[in-house]
Amino acid sequence: MALEKELETYKQKLVELKEHEGKFALIQGDALVDVFTSYEDAIKAGYDKFGLEPFLVRQIHATEQAQFISRIVAPVTAMQTA
Amino acid sequence: MVDAFVGVSSGRVAALQKAQLPVPQPQRIRALVDTGASGSCLDPIVLRALEIQPTGVIPVVTPTTGATPAICNQYDVSIMIPAAKSAPFQVPTTAVTEHEFFSAQGFHALIGRDILSRCVLIYNGTIGLFTLGY
Numbered sequence: 001m002a003l004e005k006e007l008e009t010y011k012q013k014l015v016e017l018k019e020h021e022g023k024f025a026l027i028q029g030d031a032l033v034d035v036f037t038s039y040e041d042a043i044k045a046g047y048d049k050f051g052l053e054p055f056l057v058r059q060i061h062a063t064e065q066a067q068f069i070s071r072i073v074a075p076v077t078a079m080q081t082a
Numbered sequence: 083m084v085d086a087f088v089g090v091s092s093g094r095v096a097a098l099q100k101a102q103l104p105v106p107q108p109q110r111i112r113a114l115v116d117t118g119a120s121g122s123c124l125d126p127i128v129l130r131a132l133e134i135q136p137t138g139v140i141p142v143v144t145p146t147t148g149a150t151p152a153i154c155n156q157y158d159v160s161i162m163i164p165a166a167k168s169a170p171f172q173v174p175t176t177a178v179t180e181h182e183f184f185s186a187q188g189f190h191a192l193i194g195r196d197i198l199s200r201c202v203l204i205y206n207g208t209i210g211l212f213t214l215g216y
Binding site for chain 1 (some may be wrong): 092096100119120121123135136138140141144145147151158176182183
């Protein structure tokens with residue numbers, strides 16, 4: 001799965017990230033780079049810092065929030081695209 | 083249903099230019115305005131054309147997943163909806179998740195409430211017309 005290491009880092013750092021609920025964490029590898037108020041700022045910082053290398057931007061939620069789609073569609077899971 | 087253009091995000095454009103790589107052309111799509119979608123979604127065929135990699139991973143619940151969310155990749159893109167008599171509605175950077183079968187249904191994307199939260203959506207059911215104000 002793409003970004004597996006970054007996702008693991010997010011889970012490990014979640015306790016310290018809880019005070020930033022709703023903001024956006026920028027993560028590469030096992031490093032939490034910074035926290036941003038907006039998704040746009042986090043993405044821009046990711047490309048500025050890492051160029052075209054993989055990085056993760058994740059909205060911080062102490063309790064995981066799922067996206068909800070009421071229409072019948074077939075999600076392409078991260079495992080399928082690995 | 084709206085016609086729209088989906089391209090790489092503004093941050094990725096800058097990174098591609100810095101690396102002296104070509105920027106993929108925005109893809110013309112048909113999108114369904116869907117207030118039942120909390121986030122916007124895109125067909126993989128469009129994502130492949132944009133040659134982008136995921137920058138997020140999030141759980142997604144649909145009628146096909148049941149109670150257990152599917153873990154889906156999230157991609158940063160730009161979206162532009164042209165307007166006949168005014169400036170287009172543009173979102174330089176937004177997140178979309180990847181879902182199949184949109185093409186078979188006659189559209190390539192769902193415009194969800196994440197995008198609609200930037201507009202005023204008026205649905206006039208008596209004449210079968212909707213208006214997006216931005």
